[in-house]
Amino acid sequence: MKTLAINLDDIVIRPITNSVDFEEASKIIDALIDADLLEDLKLRKRALDILEAVTVLAIDYEKRHFPIPKPDPIEAIKERMSQLHLTRKDVAPYFGGENRVSEVFNKKRNLTIKMIRELNKNLGIPVDTLLTVS
Incomplete structure (x- = not known):
């Protein structure tokens, strides 16, 4: 049975505005990356929803602060x-x-x-x- 390395109740979803926030988001993403393997359907859905929200925020931060230039x-x-x-x-x-x-x-x-x-x-x-x- 797959368990989480993080307590979902301890996760606070907030905007990522600096590198410390980004690092924290990365830890949350790492902890929830295998959430789709959870057997408890309610817990799986909650974990995946949090994972998606934090990932969207992290991607937005990356795009703003580490843009990838278009190739020649x-x-x-x-x-x-x-x-x-x-x-x-x-x-x-x-x-x-x-x-x-x-x-x-x-x-x-x-x-x-x-x-x-x-x-x-x-x-x-x-x-x-x-x-x-x-």
Whole structure:
């Protein structure tokens, strides 16, 4: 039988405004991460509700204080090509030819809407990543 390493009655859900609050939230998340394994349905639901609430607050704090910069569109394309083991020749049709690939990769030409659509459709690169200005 799975038990909790924390007393749910001791948990106070409040906004996370600093690193100490964030650390406390992280401890709560760690303690409740396996709450879905609890056999007592009422206790499981309560623990999972608390886990969700604290996680939402922690994610919000992380987004505000530790934002992840969007990748450079060209680097994102190159990374996806690497993942799929594609060459410039393989992706040339999405750019309108091999010369266009070189021009875009050397930042002598911007991605066009048509290129963005093709790269999104064929390589699965999110449009917002491709639209990021470098």
